[in-house]
Amino acid sequence: MAILKVQGLIKTFKDVQALDNVSFEFEKGILSFLGPSGCGKTTLLRSIAGLEVPDAGAISIADQVQTSVEDGILVPPYARKIGFVFQNYALWPHMTVYSNVAFGLKLRKLGKEEIKRKVLAALELVGLQGREERYPSQLSGGQQQRVALARSLALEPRLILLDEPLSNLDAKLREEMRVEIRKLIKKVGISALYVTHDQEEAFTISDAVIVMEAGKILQYAAPDDIYNHPAHSFVASFIGHAMLMDARIVTLQGSDCLVTVPEFNGATLVLPAPKQGAAGDACKIVIRTTEIRLSNEKFPEGTDNVLEGLMTSREHRGGLLDHRVQVGSKEIVVTSHKLCPLIRFNGDGGKTFLSIDKSAISIIVDP
Amino acid sequence: MPLLASVIAGGAIITPIVIVLVKSLSTGKLGASVGFTVANYLRVFGDRDILPLLNNSILYAAGSALLGTGLGGLLAWIVARTNTPGKALVELMPLYPILMPPIMKNIAWILLLAPKSGILNNMLQEYFGIEAQIFNAFSMAGMVWVFGLACVPLGYLFLLPVFLSFDPSLEESAYIAGSRPVHTTLRITFPLAVPAFLSALVLNFLRGLRSFETPVLQGTPGNINVFVSRVYDSMALEFNTGLATAYSVVLVVLSVITLFFYIRATRFSERYATITGKGYRVKVLDIGIWKYVTFLAVFVYFLVGIAIPFVVLIVVSMIPYFDYETFMKFPSNMVLSNYTKVMKHPSFITGLYNSLVLSITIALSTVLAGIVMAFTIYRTRTYGAKVFEFIGTLPLAFPPLVLSVGLVIVFLGTPLYNSLWALGLGLFVAYFPYAFRNASGSIVNIHKELDEAAWVHGAKWRHVFFKITLPILKPSVGGALFYIFIEAIRNVDVAVLLTSPGHEYGPVTLFEYFRVGQWAEAAAGGVIYLLILIVAVSVAKFAFNLKFSL
Numbered sequence: 001m002a003i004l005k006v007q008g009l010i011k012t013f014k015d016v017q018a019l020d021n022v023s024f025e026f027e028k029g030i031l032s033f034l035g036p037s038g039c040g041k042t043t044l045l046r047s048i049a050g051l052e053v054p055d056a057g058a059i060s061i062a063d064q065v066q067t068s069v070e071d072g073i074l075v076p077p078y079a080r081k082i083g084f085v086f087q088n089y090a091l092w093p094h095m096t097v098y099s100n101v102a103f104g105l106k107l108r109k110l111g112k113e114e115i116k117r118k119v120l121a122a123l124e125l126v127g128l129q130g131r132e133e134r135y136p137s138q139l140s141g142g143q144q145q146r147v148a149l150a151r152s153l154a155l156e157p158r159l160i161l162l163d164e165p166l167s168n169l170d171a172k173l174r175e176e177m178r179v180e181i182r183k184l185i186k187k188v189g190i191s192a193l194y195v196t197h198d199q200e201e202a203f204t205i206s207d208a209v210i211v212m213e214a215g216k217i218l219q220y221a222a223p224d225d226i227y228n229h230p231a232h233s234f235v236a237s238f239i240g241h242a243m244l245m246d247a248r249i250v251t252l253q254g255s256d257c258l259v260t261v262p263e264f265n266g267a268t269l270v271l272p273a274p275k276q277g278a279a280g281d282a283c284k285i286v287i288r289t290t291e292i293r294l295s296n297e298k299f300p301e302g303t304d305n306v307l308e309g310l311m312t313s314r315e316h317r318g319g320l321l322d323h324r325v326q327v328g329s330k331e332i333v334v335t336s337h338k339l340c341p342l343i344r345f346n347g348d349g350g351k352t353f354l355s356i357d358k359s360a361i362s363i364i365v366d367p
Numbered sequence: 368m369p370l371l372a373s374v375i376a377g378g379a380i381i382t383p384i385v386i387v388l389v390k391s392l393s394t395g396k397l398g399a400s401v402g403f404t405v406a407n408y409l410r411v412f413g414d415r416d417i418l419p420l421l422n423n424s425i426l427y428a429a430g431s432a433l434l435g436t437g438l439g440g441l442l443a444w445i446v447a448r449t450n451t452p453g454k455a456l457v458e459l460m461p462l463y464p465i466l467m468p469p470i471m472k473n474i475a476w477i478l479l480l481a482p483k484s485g486i487l488n489n490m491l492q493e494y495f496g497i498e499a500q501i502f503n504a505f506s507m508a509g510m511v512w513v514f515g516l517a518c519v520p521l522g523y524l525f526l527l528p529v530f531l532s533f534d535p536s537l538e539e540s541a542y543i544a545g546s547r548p549v550h551t552t553l554r555i556t557f558p559l560a561v562p563a564f565l566s567a568l569v570l571n572f573l574r575g576l577r578s579f580e581t582p583v584l585q586g587t588p589g590n591i592n593v594f595v596s597r598v599y600d601s602m603a604l605e606f607n608t609g610l611a612t613a614y615s616v617v618l619v620v621l622s623v624i625t626l627f628f629y630i631r632a633t634r635f636s637e638r639y640a641t642i643t644g645k646g647y648r649v650k651v652l653d654i655g656i657w658k659y660v661t662f663l664a665v666f667v668y669f670l671v672g673i674a675i676p677f678v679v680l681i682v683v684s685m686i687p688y689f690d691y692e693t694f695m696k697f698p699s700n701m702v703l704s705n706y707t708k709v710m711k712h713p714s715f716i717t718g719l720y721n722s723l724v725l726s727i728t729i730a731l732s733t734v735l736a737g738i739v740m741a742f743t744i745y746r747t748r749t750y751g752a753k754v755f756e757f758i759g760t761l762p763l764a765f766p767p768l769v770l771s772v773g774l775v776i777v778f779l780g781t782p783l784y785n786s787l788w789a790l791g792l793g794l795f796v797a798y799f800p801y802a803f804r805n806a807s808g809s810i811v812n813i814h815k816e817l818d819e820a821a822w823v824h825g826a827k828w829r830h831v832f833f834k835i836t837l838p839i840l841k842p843s844v845g846g847a848l849f850y851i852f853i854e855a856i857r858n859v860d861v862a863v864l865l866t867s868p869g870h871e872y873g874p875v876t877l878f879e880y881f882r883v884g885q886w887a888e889a890a891a892g893g894v895i896y897l898l899i900l901i902v903a904v905s906v907a908k909f910a911f912n913l914k915f916s917l
Contacts, residue, residue: 049539049543050542051539051542076542076547077539077542077543078541078542078543078544078545078546078547079545080543082543083543084539084540084543086536086539086540087536088534088536090534090536090537090539090540092537092540092541092555092558092559093559094558094559094561103541103544103546103554104543104544104545104546107544107545107546107550108545151540151544152543155544155545
């Protein structure tokens with residue numbers, strides 16, 4: 001049973017296409033919607049919550065139809081049995097922490113004792129015991145965030161939706177909270193949808209990621225897959241930490257393929273063959289620069305993809321070293337840990353060899 | 368220089384206030400005061416009527432505030448959050464109080480609700496044979512009704528922004544927690560509007576305590592006295608300054624207590640502050656069949672609160688004299704004789720002229736002085752400048768009538784007493800706080816670096832003031848000028864004690880006409896003021912680009 005099923009969702013705001021025929025299924029776990037602002041990820045989340053009515057399409061949660069424009073079904077948000085953590089937390093400022101968390105429980109007509117037990121359990125879960133009588137304005141941003149989580153979790157929803165919940169926190173707290181949110185959701189054992197524009201956040205928190213752009217799903221895969229094998233040049237550039245370059249396929253040889261890269265003075269690289277594409281096709285290649293090796297000496301015969309360049313400068317950055325190497329018309333920045341085998345840097349323009357494993361290169365043939 | 372200007376303005380403000388306090392503790396009537404006494408207070412507090420007086424004052428102010436703020440808040444919610452048809456009728460609300468000519472809301476409602484001659488009671492008798500005079504303008508209910516309606520715009524204006532800028536996720540999270548729209552509105556939306564509601568309520572209560580026309584025109588004839596009407600009676604009828612000032616001090620104490628609650632109400636709202644500042648799209652609720660109920664509410668308010676008083680006023684100004692039969696014959700008996708009569712009256716012509724000249728002068732002088740004082744406080748390093756912050760706000764605690772009591776005593780026996788100077792000074796003191804608060808609010812919002820950049824580049828204070836501060840303040844100056852002009856031009860409660868033959872003030876003249884029974888002429892004068900106000904609004908709209916909606 002899939003916890004969530006979305007079919008053919010379309011939503012247009014005035015002249016902006018927020019959702020352009022979005023379909024996917026999600027079994028269970030934590031799923032992130034990742035993309036730049038305006039890509040439709042929040043509209044998708046709000047449509048799943050029932051806060052937005054799509055122009056076409058259908059949504060089911062746990063095999064029950066919640067939205068179906070064609071059949072005229074629209075279960076109101078208050079009957080969907082979901083949780084929602086808003087970007088600005090949306091804590092009711094006129095209620096104490098306790099009343100905020102108890103609000104939904106009271107509506108379920110539970111007994112007083114049971115409500116108290118559940119509220120306290122939820123607050124304990126997020127580490128806020130003893131703060132029941134505070135008002136939201138008396139809490140720090142991180143604490144407000146926890147109350148918002150507790151308020152959603154107390155209702156024991158089938159699915160919890162989080163809309164950029166960390167974007168109002170400072171950088172350090174953000175890193176702490178994303179680990180903690182994942183732990184918390186896993187501990188409770190429910191499924192979650194998580195909207196973010198921060199790829200690091202999406203990768204640490206989720207079991208699967210949907211990358212969106214202009215209302216379309218570009219790739220739906222596990223974080224590792226998206227990182228190692230971006231299916232689309234937009235995905236590759238959005239993920240970052242990688243070099244995206246134009247290339248052309250020379251030949252396909254079994255599971256490998258050869259491409260020429262004009263920016264590397266037409267050097268030929270070998271890499272895993274793409275699913276589609278033929279010799280002569282234009283393509284893009286993605287090189288993960290963290291997996292490039294540098295050396296002052298020539299690499300042994302038979303090493304994959306050896307290039308020759310000139311190191312123009314080297315900069316210290318905390319515990320890391322950035323090497324700038326000019327290869328053809330392209331400057332490559334290779335970052336290495338200080339403890340990695342030391343490369344000599346003889347001032348401007350020293351000759352340097354680079355080797356790139358073929359598994360560190362992916363190829364994208366955009367349709 | 369700016370300090371000197373502030374000292375002069377401050378002195379003008381503080382003198383009448385000190386005088387009231389000193390006078391309340393001195394013996395004797397008009398002018399002949401010597402010696403210290405608490406007799407006036409003993410008389411005030413020994414009066415058997417003190418409790419009914421207190422009771423009436425509070426009942427009247429609280430009743431009007433509740434009626435007006437409640438209705439205003441409800442209308443604001445209807446306009447901002449529901450799909451009620453015809454809500455555009457209410458959206459012009461901010462314009463309505465601006466267009467209301469002096470004392471005309473009372474005149475219109477007295478004509479409608481007077482027990483014997485009132486239009487409604489006569490209609491009930493004629494069409495339904497009801498002999499009992501159900502409506503009575505000269506009762507507590509009549510007073511609360513008329514002043515309550517005058518409190519609606521403030522309630523509306525305070526609450527509309529709350530409902531419009533409401534963070535929709537506060538409601539959405541309630542839906543997700545399982546709350547239905549009605550429950551959400553009652554448990555989330557309305558409670559979040561409580562701080563703004565309380566602020567408007569307390570402010571309307573304060574306006575009720577200070578209001579002059581309704582207690583004097585409706586309360587006194589029905590023998591329902593409040594503090595303001597007692598101050599007026601002891602000053603205008605008994606000429607007993609000691610007694611008038613003693614009543615005044617009680618009134619001031621009540622005002623100060625109310626102001627204290629107002630400050631508390633504003634602080635209370637801080638708890639309601641969460642992360643905001645985003646541009647929200649407020650969702651309009653589809654309230655289904657209920658939209659016809661809310662439409663009815665909007666329509667009835669438009670008729671009762673806006674249309675009927677104006678129509679009655681205009682009709683009455685064009686019939687030979689006011690009684691029910693003559694009124695009902697309109698328009699076959701339409702005449703313009705009231706207008707010609709009023710325009711031939713020297714007291715009206717002088718009054719009209721004086722009110723125009725003085726309100727323009729007062730608007731210009733208060734706004735300029737307000738900016739200079741705010742500039743001194745916030746932008747110069749003058750020692751002790753903060754004192755002016757207190758002085759500039761102080762008159763707010765004093766009902767306008769009390770200020771003019773103070774000025775009468777100050778000028779008594781001097782040549783200034785029977786002159787326009789006394790009147791002008793009274794209006795200046797009464798309207799200065801509005802100009803000052805507007806200016807200081809705007810100056811505080813101007814980045815100090817803009818000034819400092821000018822200082823550093825060699826500017827003297829007058830360069831900074833005229834080249835930097837004043838030009839940046841231009842938009843808010845336009846609004847303040849307009850607001851003070853239209854308030855001053857229909858002022859009755861400051862001017863009423865400071866006019867004299869040859870030195871009339873238009874609104875006071877109309878007030879006198881009405882008191883001596885020249886109702887149709889008073890209405891004609893009111894319509895002339897209405898035309899002036901329409902011209903002022905048009906000028907403000909096109910010249911200053913002021914907007915009259917939110």
